Amino acid sequence: MIEERYPGNKETENRVQAKVILARCPYESRKNENVFGMRIQKYESDWQRTWAFKIDMEKAHNEGYDREITTGSFIPAADYPGCPYCGSKTIAQCSCGKSFCVKAERGYSLQQIKLTCPWCGQTGMYNAAESLNLEGGDF
Ligand SMILES: [Zn+2]
Ligand SMILES: [Zn+2]
DSSP states (O other), X not given: OOOOOOOOSHHHHHXXXXXXXXXXXXXXXXXXXXXXXXXXXXXXXXXXXXXXXXXXXXXXXXXXXXXXXXXXXXXXXXXXXXXXXXOOOEEEEOTTSOEEEEOOOTTOTTSEEEEEOTTTOOEEEEEHHHXXXXXXXXX
């Protein structure tokens, strides 16, 4: 498991605004082990995803990651490795505020897709083009 530690001193915090949020992978069959952390970094007015790593819920809770709710479009950075389970670089955000990954395919971009949030079980329609930040060519 790869972990990152962030220095707590003020100078670093002011220079780089970064934190870790949690997401779940609905494509991972072991439902208790489908959590991953995404490191996000403030980039102008939005957040950029720079890293993703597997984590278990207990550790995530101890680190306070499960209390972190951040909204935004979370653009993947050029070297963002993707979901550690399924490799997808695309995430959807549920109205509960939690994120989960989506294997978006080209051709989905003009239609709405039905997704179930693995955090709260809510099923909703997602407009692929707007909500999922589809990147062309990766899929
Ligand atoms: Zn995934
Ligand atoms: Zn949800």
